[in-house]
Amino acid sequence: MSSGKIAQVVGPVVDVAFAAGDKLPEINNALIVYKNGDKSQKIVLEVALELGDGLVRTIAMESTDGLTRGLEVFDTGRPISVPVGKETLGRVFNVLGDTIDLDEPFAEDAPREPIHKKAPAFDELSTSSEILETGIKVIDLLAPYLKGGKVGLFGGAGVGKTVLIQELIHNIAQEHGGISVFTGVGERTREGNDLYWEMKESGVIEKTAMVFGQMNEPPGARMRVALTGLTIAEYFRDVEGQDVLLFIDNIFRFTQAGSEVSALLGRMPSAVGYQPTLATEMGQLQERITSTKKVLLHLSKPSTYQPMTTLTQRQQQHSLTWIQQPTLNVS
Structure with missing residues:
Protein backbone atom coordinates (compact mmCIF):
# COMPACT_ATOMS: atom_id res chain seq x y z
CA MET A 1 0.00 0.00 0.00
CA SER A 2 1.74 3.17 -1.22
CA SER A 3 1.41 6.37 0.76
CA GLY A 4 1.76 10.11 0.22
CA LYS A 5 1.21 13.33 2.13
CA ILE A 6 -1.42 16.06 1.87
CA ALA A 7 -0.03 19.05 -0.04
CA GLN A 8 -3.11 21.27 -0.19
CA VAL A 9 -6.74 21.34 0.97
CA VAL A 10 -9.24 23.54 -0.90
CA GLY A 11 -12.74 22.79 0.35
CA PRO A 12 -13.70 19.28 -0.81
CA VAL A 13 -10.61 19.00 -3.06
CA VAL A 14 -7.36 17.63 -1.59
CA ASP A 15 -3.99 17.47 -3.37
CA VAL A 16 -1.76 14.56 -2.33
CA ALA A 17 1.99 14.40 -3.06
CA PHE A 18 3.77 11.07 -3.55
CA ALA A 19 7.54 10.66 -3.38
CA ALA A 20 9.52 10.54 -6.64
CA GLY A 21 9.65 6.97 -7.94
CA ASP A 22 6.56 5.83 -6.00
CA LYS A 23 3.72 4.33 -8.00
CA LEU A 24 0.88 6.85 -8.30
CA PRO A 25 -2.67 5.68 -7.52
CA GLU A 26 -4.91 5.11 -10.53
CA ILE A 27 -7.79 7.43 -11.40
CA ASN A 28 -10.90 6.62 -9.25
CA ASN A 29 -8.81 4.80 -6.63
CA ALA A 30 -9.87 5.36 -3.02
CA LEU A 31 -7.32 6.92 -0.68
CA ILE A 32 -7.60 6.95 3.11
CA VAL A 33 -6.44 9.64 5.52
CA TYR A 34 -6.88 9.74 9.30
CA LYS A 35 -7.48 13.05 11.09
CA ASN A 36 -4.68 13.60 13.62
CA GLY A 37 -3.70 9.94 13.24
CA ASP A 38 -6.96 8.83 14.89
CA LYS A 39 -8.10 5.57 13.24
CA SER A 40 -11.73 6.30 14.17
CA GLN A 41 -11.72 9.52 12.08
CA LYS A 42 -11.18 8.07 8.62
CA ILE A 43 -11.80 10.19 5.52
CA VAL A 44 -11.99 8.64 2.05
CA LEU A 45 -10.63 10.55 -0.95
CA GLU A 46 -11.15 9.59 -4.59
CA VAL A 47 -8.44 10.30 -7.17
CA ALA A 48 -9.74 12.61 -9.91
CA LEU A 49 -6.63 13.99 -11.67
CA GLU A 50 -2.90 13.40 -12.01
CA LEU A 51 -1.16 16.79 -11.97
CA GLY A 52 2.39 15.59 -12.62
CA ASP A 53 5.52 15.59 -10.44
CA GLY A 54 3.99 12.97 -8.14
CA LEU A 55 0.93 15.11 -7.34
CA VAL A 56 -2.67 13.84 -7.58
CA ARG A 57 -5.88 15.81 -7.04
CA THR A 58 -8.64 14.05 -5.10
CA ILE A 59 -12.25 14.66 -4.09
CA ALA A 60 -13.24 14.05 -0.46
CA MET A 61 -16.32 11.95 0.31
CA GLU A 62 -16.65 13.59 3.74
CA SER A 63 -15.97 16.99 5.28
CA THR A 64 -12.30 17.98 5.13
CA ASP A 65 -12.49 19.98 8.38
CA GLY A 66 -9.47 19.09 10.47
CA LEU A 67 -7.24 17.95 7.60
CA THR A 68 -3.82 19.63 7.54
CA ARG A 69 -0.81 19.64 5.25
CA GLY A 70 1.60 16.80 5.88
CA LEU A 71 -0.94 14.20 7.02
CA GLU A 72 -0.15 10.75 5.63
CA VAL A 73 -2.51 9.38 2.96
CA PHE A 74 -2.75 5.68 2.03
CA ASP A 75 -3.71 4.24 -1.36
CA THR A 76 -6.16 1.32 -1.05
CA GLY A 77 -5.32 0.15 -4.58
CA ARG A 78 -8.97 -0.07 -5.64
CA PRO A 79 -12.05 2.13 -6.11
CA ILE A 80 -14.64 2.71 -3.38
Missing part, protein backbone atom coordinates in the same frame (compact mmCIF):
# COMPACT_ATOMS: atom_id res chain seq x y z
CA SER A 81 -16.37 -0.65 -2.76
CA VAL A 82 -19.85 -1.05 -1.28
CA PRO A 83 -21.88 -4.00 0.10
CA VAL A 84 -24.20 -5.79 -2.32
CA GLY A 85 -26.64 -8.71 -2.23
CA LYS A 86 -29.67 -9.66 -0.15
CA GLU A 87 -28.04 -8.37 3.04
CA THR A 88 -28.57 -4.81 1.76
CA LEU A 89 -32.38 -5.13 1.68
CA GLY A 90 -34.07 -3.21 4.47
CA ARG A 91 -30.96 -1.17 5.22
CA VAL A 92 -29.87 2.43 4.61
CA PHE A 93 -26.35 3.22 3.36
CA ASN A 94 -24.19 6.24 2.62
CA VAL A 95 -21.91 6.73 -0.38
CA LEU A 96 -19.18 4.54 1.16
CA GLY A 97 -21.53 1.65 1.88
CA ASP A 98 -21.61 2.29 5.65
CA THR A 99 -25.01 1.76 7.31
CA ILE A 100 -26.63 4.95 8.65
CA ASP A 101 -29.94 3.53 9.93
CA LEU A 102 -28.70 2.81 13.51
CA ASP A 103 -30.02 -0.74 13.14
CA GLU A 104 -28.07 -3.88 14.07
CA PRO A 105 -24.45 -4.01 12.78
CA PHE A 106 -24.05 -4.95 9.12
CA ALA A 107 -22.48 -8.30 8.20
CA GLU A 108 -18.73 -7.82 7.75
CA ASP A 109 -18.50 -10.78 5.34
CA ALA A 110 -21.10 -9.40 2.90
CA PRO A 111 -19.86 -9.29 -0.71
CA ARG A 112 -18.60 -5.91 -1.92
CA GLU A 113 -18.34 -4.45 -5.42
CA PRO A 114 -16.49 -1.37 -6.76
CA ILE A 115 -18.74 1.54 -7.73
CA HIS A 116 -16.85 2.17 -10.98
CA LYS A 117 -17.61 -0.45 -13.65
CA LYS A 118 -18.07 -0.80 -17.38
CA ALA A 119 -21.56 -0.74 -18.88
CA PRO A 120 -23.01 -4.04 -20.22
CA ALA A 121 -21.91 -4.95 -23.75
CA PHE A 122 -24.27 -4.02 -26.59
CA ASP A 123 -25.10 -7.66 -27.40
CA GLU A 124 -26.20 -8.28 -23.79
CA LEU A 125 -28.95 -5.65 -23.84
CA SER A 126 -32.63 -6.61 -23.83
CA THR A 127 -34.80 -5.74 -26.85
CA SER A 128 -38.20 -6.89 -25.51
CA SER A 129 -41.11 -4.48 -24.93
CA GLU A 130 -43.63 -5.04 -22.14
CA ILE A 131 -45.90 -2.68 -20.22
CA LEU A 132 -45.33 -2.26 -16.48
CA GLU A 133 -48.55 -1.92 -14.49
CA THR A 134 -47.81 0.69 -11.83
CA GLY A 135 -51.23 0.79 -10.13
CA ILE A 136 -51.42 4.56 -10.68
CA LYS A 137 -54.41 4.99 -13.00
CA VAL A 138 -53.41 8.22 -14.73
CA ILE A 139 -50.00 6.76 -15.66
CA ASP A 140 -51.28 3.33 -16.75
CA LEU A 141 -54.00 4.91 -18.92
CA LEU A 142 -52.33 7.96 -20.46
CA ALA A 143 -48.57 7.32 -20.35
CA PRO A 144 -47.81 3.66 -19.51
CA TYR A 145 -44.26 2.75 -18.56
CA LEU A 146 -42.21 0.05 -20.30
CA LYS A 147 -40.44 -2.66 -18.34
CA GLY A 148 -36.75 -2.06 -18.63
CA GLY A 149 -37.28 1.48 -19.87
CA LYS A 150 -35.97 4.73 -18.44
CA VAL A 151 -38.56 7.10 -17.09
CA GLY A 152 -37.84 10.67 -16.00
CA LEU A 153 -39.99 12.76 -13.68
CA PHE A 154 -39.51 16.44 -14.52
CA GLY A 155 -40.94 19.21 -12.39
CA GLY A 156 -40.23 22.24 -10.24
CA ALA A 157 -39.93 22.30 -6.45
CA GLY A 158 -42.84 20.86 -4.46
CA VAL A 159 -44.93 19.45 -7.33
CA GLY A 160 -44.83 15.81 -6.19
CA LYS A 161 -41.87 14.04 -7.83
CA THR A 162 -40.75 12.31 -4.63
CA VAL A 163 -44.35 11.48 -3.63
CA LEU A 164 -44.88 9.77 -6.99
CA ILE A 165 -41.69 7.75 -6.50
CA GLN A 166 -42.84 6.68 -3.01
CA GLU A 167 -46.18 5.50 -4.44
CA LEU A 168 -44.44 3.53 -7.20
CA ILE A 169 -42.08 1.78 -4.75
CA HIS A 170 -45.04 0.85 -2.55
CA ASN A 171 -47.15 -0.48 -5.45
CA ILE A 172 -44.32 -2.45 -7.08
CA ALA A 173 -43.34 -4.12 -3.80
CA GLN A 174 -46.96 -4.95 -2.84
CA GLU A 175 -48.27 -6.10 -6.23
CA HIS A 176 -45.20 -7.47 -8.03
CA GLY A 177 -42.93 -8.45 -5.13
CA GLY A 178 -40.10 -6.68 -6.93
CA ILE A 179 -36.88 -5.35 -5.41
CA SER A 180 -36.31 -1.60 -5.42
CA VAL A 181 -33.15 0.42 -4.85
CA PHE A 182 -33.83 4.02 -3.82
CA THR A 183 -30.96 6.48 -4.21
CA GLY A 184 -31.38 9.91 -2.65
CA VAL A 185 -28.94 12.32 -4.31
CA GLY A 186 -28.68 15.72 -2.63
CA GLU A 187 -32.25 15.71 -1.37
CA ARG A 188 -33.65 16.84 1.98
CA THR A 189 -32.87 14.81 5.10
CA ARG A 190 -36.52 15.11 6.16
CA GLU A 191 -37.72 13.43 2.94
CA GLY A 192 -35.36 10.51 3.42
CA ASN A 193 -36.47 10.06 7.02
CA ASP A 194 -40.17 10.21 6.07
CA LEU A 195 -39.67 7.72 3.23
CA TYR A 196 -37.83 5.26 5.48
CA TRP A 197 -40.54 5.23 8.18
CA GLU A 198 -43.41 5.08 5.67
CA MET A 199 -41.83 2.06 4.01
CA LYS A 200 -41.16 0.44 7.36
CA GLU A 201 -44.79 0.89 8.44
CA SER A 202 -46.16 -0.47 5.15
CA GLY A 203 -43.82 -3.49 5.24
CA VAL A 204 -42.08 -2.85 1.91
CA ILE A 205 -38.73 -1.93 3.47
CA GLU A 206 -37.67 -5.60 3.35
CA LYS A 207 -37.81 -5.41 -0.45
CA THR A 208 -35.88 -2.15 -0.69
CA ALA A 209 -32.27 -1.02 -0.31
CA MET A 210 -31.78 2.70 0.34
CA VAL A 211 -28.72 4.85 -0.32
CA PHE A 212 -28.47 8.51 0.68
CA GLY A 213 -26.08 11.35 -0.07
CA GLN A 214 -28.12 14.17 1.40
CA MET A 215 -28.18 17.92 0.89
CA ASN A 216 -25.78 18.53 3.79
CA GLU A 217 -23.14 16.13 2.40
CA PRO A 218 -20.00 17.36 0.60
CA PRO A 219 -20.27 17.52 -3.21
CA GLY A 220 -18.00 14.48 -3.59
CA ALA A 221 -20.52 12.30 -1.76
CA ARG A 222 -23.48 13.72 -3.68
CA MET A 223 -21.66 13.12 -6.97
CA ARG A 224 -20.81 9.47 -6.26
CA VAL A 225 -23.86 8.27 -4.29
CA ALA A 226 -25.77 7.61 -7.54
CA LEU A 227 -23.04 5.11 -8.49
CA THR A 228 -23.33 3.44 -5.07
CA GLY A 229 -27.07 2.83 -5.55
CA LEU A 230 -26.51 1.71 -9.14
CA THR A 231 -23.85 -0.81 -8.04
CA ILE A 232 -26.28 -2.40 -5.56
CA ALA A 233 -28.97 -2.61 -8.27
CA GLU A 234 -26.53 -4.07 -10.82
CA TYR A 235 -25.65 -6.93 -8.47
CA PHE A 236 -29.31 -7.98 -8.21
CA ARG A 237 -29.58 -7.77 -12.01
CA ASP A 238 -26.33 -9.49 -13.02
CA VAL A 239 -25.56 -11.93 -10.18
CA GLU A 240 -28.90 -12.65 -8.47
CA GLY A 241 -30.79 -12.53 -11.80
CA GLN A 242 -33.66 -10.61 -10.20
CA ASP A 243 -35.86 -7.87 -11.61
CA VAL A 244 -35.02 -4.59 -9.91
CA LEU A 245 -36.21 -1.00 -10.01
CA LEU A 246 -33.66 1.76 -9.54
CA PHE A 247 -34.99 5.12 -8.35
CA ILE A 248 -32.70 8.16 -8.40
CA ASP A 249 -33.99 11.28 -6.67
CA ASN A 250 -32.67 13.77 -7.81
CA ILE A 251 -30.53 13.60 -10.95
CA PHE A 252 -30.22 17.41 -11.04
CA ARG A 253 -28.35 17.31 -7.70
CA PHE A 254 -25.93 14.81 -9.30
CA THR A 255 -24.95 17.31 -11.99
CA GLN A 256 -25.02 20.16 -9.48
CA ALA A 257 -22.46 18.38 -7.30
CA GLY A 258 -20.24 17.79 -10.33
CA SER A 259 -20.46 21.48 -11.15
CA GLU A 260 -19.42 22.42 -7.60
CA VAL A 261 -16.14 20.49 -7.74
CA SER A 262 -15.40 21.10 -11.42
CA ALA A 263 -13.90 24.57 -10.94
CA LEU A 264 -11.85 23.40 -7.95
CA LEU A 265 -10.43 20.63 -10.15
CA GLY A 266 -9.19 23.37 -12.49
CA ARG A 267 -11.68 22.86 -15.32
CA MET A 268 -12.95 25.74 -17.42
CA PRO A 269 -16.76 26.10 -17.07
CA SER A 270 -18.88 25.55 -20.16
CA ALA A 271 -22.22 27.15 -21.12
CA VAL A 272 -24.36 28.51 -18.24
CA GLY A 273 -21.62 27.61 -15.76
CA TYR A 274 -22.04 23.82 -15.96
CA GLN A 275 -18.98 21.58 -15.90
CA PRO A 276 -17.45 20.79 -19.34
CA THR A 277 -17.66 17.07 -18.49
CA LEU A 278 -21.45 17.10 -17.98
CA ALA A 279 -22.25 14.90 -21.00
CA THR A 280 -19.51 12.40 -20.09
CA GLU A 281 -20.55 12.12 -16.43
CA MET A 282 -24.21 11.69 -17.38
CA GLY A 283 -23.31 9.09 -20.01
CA GLN A 284 -21.14 7.03 -17.65
CA LEU A 285 -24.07 6.80 -15.23
CA GLN A 286 -26.88 6.27 -17.75
CA GLU A 287 -25.11 3.65 -19.89
CA ARG A 288 -24.98 1.32 -16.89
CA ILE A 289 -28.71 1.76 -16.20
CA THR A 290 -30.14 -0.74 -18.66
CA SER A 291 -31.95 -4.06 -19.00
CA THR A 292 -30.06 -7.17 -20.03
CA LYS A 293 -31.28 -10.40 -21.61
CA LYS A 294 -31.08 -12.08 -18.19
CA VAL A 295 -33.43 -9.63 -16.49
CA LEU A 296 -36.69 -8.23 -17.83
CA LEU A 297 -36.98 -5.21 -15.59
CA HIS A 298 -34.41 -2.62 -14.72
CA LEU A 299 -36.37 0.60 -14.63
CA SER A 300 -34.60 3.84 -13.83
CA LYS A 301 -36.76 6.70 -12.58
CA PRO A 302 -34.50 9.70 -12.27
CA SER A 303 -36.44 12.52 -10.66
CA THR A 304 -35.22 15.79 -12.18
CA TYR A 305 -35.66 19.18 -10.56
CA GLN A 306 -36.26 22.01 -13.02
CA PRO A 307 -34.58 25.31 -12.15
CA MET A 308 -37.00 28.11 -13.04
CA THR A 309 -39.41 25.34 -14.21
CA THR A 310 -37.84 25.28 -17.67
CA LEU A 311 -36.74 22.36 -19.84
CA THR A 312 -34.15 24.44 -21.71
CA GLN A 313 -31.33 24.08 -19.16
CA ARG A 314 -28.32 22.04 -20.35
CA GLN A 315 -28.81 19.56 -17.53
CA GLN A 316 -32.42 18.93 -18.57
CA GLN A 317 -31.41 18.50 -22.20
CA HIS A 318 -28.73 15.94 -21.38
CA SER A 319 -31.18 14.03 -19.16
CA LEU A 320 -33.82 13.95 -21.91
CA THR A 321 -31.41 12.36 -24.40
CA TRP A 322 -31.20 9.27 -22.16
CA ILE A 323 -34.84 9.04 -21.08
CA GLN A 324 -37.43 7.18 -23.16
CA GLN A 325 -40.53 8.27 -21.23
CA PRO A 326 -40.50 11.69 -19.56
CA THR A 327 -43.30 12.51 -17.11
CA LEU A 328 -43.81 16.22 -16.49
CA ASN A 329 -45.05 17.19 -13.01
CA VAL A 330 -46.65 20.63 -12.97
CA SER A 331 -48.12 22.67 -10.13
